[in-house]
Amino acid sequence: MTSITRRKILSTTASVALAYALLLPHAKAAPMLNDSTTFPLWPERPPGGQGPDSSGPFISSRGAYSKISVPTLTVYQPEHPNGTAIIIAAGGGYHYIATGKEAIPAARWLNSMGITAFILTYRLPEEGWNEGGLPPFQDAQRAIRLVKYKAATWHIDPDKVGLMGFSAGGHLMGMCASRPDWQTYQPVDQADSLPLNVQFAMLAYPVVTLKPPYNKTRTHRSLAGRDPTPEEEKAWSVETYITDKAPPFFLIQAADDRIANPANTAILQQACLAHHVPVTRYLFEKGGHGFGMNVPQGGTPWPELAQKWLEENHFLDKK
Known part of the structure; x- marks a missing residue:
């Protein structure tokens, strides 16, 4: 597989309520999603202790979770x-999760191609958990294992599990894709005996690096805190963990992104190329940050580019 570099268009270019009711009898019910089933990741309380009270989640009018x-x-x-x-993680700087804007449209699009989609609602580091920045990564790792463990139930090939992330969700999924040996929690059941390797990762306007000069993001504040050491910033940066065993990456971003500097995808692309990891990067001239499944101004619809990439890499049968 080759790295694509172009300019103009691109330059280097059950229900939620039931799940909460089962675990938290006094929890406030979240709205149901049509033709979907939601279940808790953990058989009991998630690791980490503390956390927000059981009346959540809070869901904004735009479908953002906290x-x-x-x-x-x-x-x-x-x-x-x-x-x-494909497991989907929406963004929000690890401060909220933009499920309605990013994850649900992505799931619908994936379903249209015959792909089974899983939306991850992960814990947020600044909501009182005792283990600092680990909770979202514990949840994402658990999700990967559960999807593989229950693959037969959903008619899934466990060797065709990929990740998709937007913004901070791109950081989350990038870290999981590049760190399959990272053990963030103690096993709780048989599912946790399964490996964390995934076959590919698709990241849209992701936060990749937390190192200067790109250390002004909400993701940086949520994970590294206000006064981290250079070693801590490096430890929370995706490019740190790219090796020749990393899966293929599909990256998209807009050149006028003011939240996640376009250097983020360039840094990840260079790390992949340095380790001979297949990587495709599209950089649209305009689009800003958070365009979701929409088409950035003047660009080819990126879902079309992503579908072609999936087909060419044999993750999706050509129609």
């Missing part, structure tokens, strides 16, 4: 599953 005491997976099943599964 105050997450029970992390969940919501599965969207296509009418004709093709065996591929």
Whole structure:
């Protein structure tokens, strides 16, 4: 697989309520999502202790989640599953999760191609958990293992599990894709005996590096804190962990992104190339940050580019 470099268009270019009711009898019910099933990630309380009170989650009018005491997976099943599964993490600087804007449209799009989609509602580091920045990574790792463990239930090939992340969710999924040996929690059941390797990662306007001069993001504040050492910033940066065993990456971003500097995807692309990891990067001239599944101004619809990439890499059968 080759790295794509172009200019103009691109330059280097059950229900939620049931899940909470089962674990937290007095929890406030979250709204149900049509043709989807939501279940908790952990059989009991998630690791880490403390966290927000059990009345959550809080869901804004735009479908942004916060105050997450029970992390969940919501599965969207296509009418004709093709065996591929993708776990989706929406962004929000690890301060909230933009599920309605990013994750749900992505799940619908994946279903249209026969891909089984899983929306991850992960815990947020600044909501009182005792283990600092680890909770979202514990939840993402648990999600990968559960999808593999229950693959037969959803007609999934466990060797065709990929990740998709937006903004801070791109950072979360980038870290998980590049760190399959990172053990963030003690095993709780048989599912946790499964490996964390995934087959590919698709990241949209991701935060990649927390190192200067790109250390002014909300993601940086949420994970590294206000006065981290250079070693801590390096430890929270995705490019630190890219090796020749990393899976293929598909990256998209806009050149006028003022939240995650376009250097983020360039840094990840260079790290992949240095280790001979297949990487495709599209950089649109305009689009800003947080365009979700929409088409950046003047650009080719990026979902079309992503579908072609999936087909060319045999994660999706050509129609």
